[in-house]
Amino acid sequence: MKAYNPHEIEPRLQLAWDEAGLYTVPENSDAPKKYVLEMFPYPSGDMHMGHASNYTYGDVVARYAKMNGFDVLHPMGWDAFGLPAENAAIKHHSHPAIWTYENIETQKNSFSRMGFSYDWDRKVVACDPEYYRWGQWIFLKFWERGLVERRNSPVNWCPSCGTVLANEQVIEGRCWRCDSEVEKRDLTQWYYKITDYAQELLDDLDQLEGWPERVKQQQANWIGRSEGANVDFILCDAEGNAPAEPTEDDIITVFTTRADTLFGCSFFLLAPESKLVPQLVAGTEYEKPVMDLVEAAKKVTAVERAQGDREKHGAFTGRYVVNPINGEKVPVWVGDYIVADYGTGAVMAVPCGDQRDFEFARKYDLPIIPII
Ligand SMILES: [Zn+2]
Secondary structure: OOOOOHHHHHHHHHHHHHHHOOOOOOOOOOOOEEEOOOOOOOOOOOOOHHHHHHHHHHHHHHHHHHHOOOEEEOOOEEOOOOHHHHHHHHHOOOOHHHHHHHHHHHHHHHHHHHOOOOOHHHOEEOOOHHHHHHHHHHHHHHHHOOOEEEEEEEEEEEOOOOEEEOHHHEEOOEEOOOOOEOEEEEEEEEEEOHHHHHHHHHHHHHHOOOOOHHHHHHHHHHHOOOOOEEEEEEEEOOOOOOOOOOOHHHEEEEEEOOHHHHHHOOEEEEOOOOOHHHHHHOOOOOHHHHHHHHHHHHOOOHHHHOOOOOOOOEEEEEEEEEOOOOOOEEEEEEEOOOOOOOOOOEEEEOOOOOHHHHHHHHHHOOOOOOOO
16 A cells, blocks of 8 residues: 655645646636635744644635535635734844745745645735725725724833733733733824714624524623713712802713613712823822722723622722712712723712622722612
8 A cells, every 4th residue: 555645745736736726716607605714814923733723624614615516715815914013023133024925925835735725816915005005995984984083092002012902912911922011001093983883783683693692692792882871970079069160170971871870870980091080189188099099900901800700999089079860969989890991981880780880889888879
């Protein structure tokens, strides 16, 4: 029996497939069509076994469909624009363009050696101007329709990498890449007004067939509810007296999806990142404990802080606001489970309707007003 010699057999067959254009997809044919797309790799080095396993699954799906008579569009490309590529280039003392295209060539050869069924005529490289011009084009369309805006807002900043990190890239307050302590920094950011589409997204979740109910519920929570109201709370003194003609500085606006729970609001919460916090406590006896809490909160990611099962920490600012629905004064606290990325960074706490507010109220002995 002849031994299987991959070095002899595979390159020969792969060359034959290539010359026959076996994986080239025709644009117009009567065959049913299938689009199989895997995540594009970062060209930050050669492939590793994780790639080999990941892309084998996609190739199995594509080949199975092809053998069942489908015309399968199965392209490959590289997520080659921006931070991971640039950081890898810096680390290897190379120019990002040289480093990136060299790695793309290396990885492409590795893909070919693995015999994956890609249509290389449809290769996508995210750092090619021919590709990213379409990203720019779409951005301009969003801009023309008022769907992007620029705002200052707190972000995770790694001083060592000199870059912004996503919440998922901060692990226990440290950079996933270099392990430096991550800071919060106010930076100008572009925001997409995805809230304009929240209702549409929610409505269309019903069209997803065969999705587990749990996953659909997660998606619904992720999208959030689009309907709600802005409610103005006015800062007052310890006796509950608010200025007769409040200025902008006296008003804190809160977005709520449940204005009907205003009666149950027994305290008021600000996120540690809220710009109001230092202003409210400056020069008072509350400044030290509040600012200590703010510093401690910076070391934890927003995702972790907002998690329900984490212990909540808070500090009283010494200030009060008037509940607009009944004129009652309610104390203003800073709570580390509030995240400023969402809305104004200020929320009314309704302990009888919200589990986290309830736990916070119990811990700090704050009133809990029952509502139906
Ligand atoms: Zn870093």
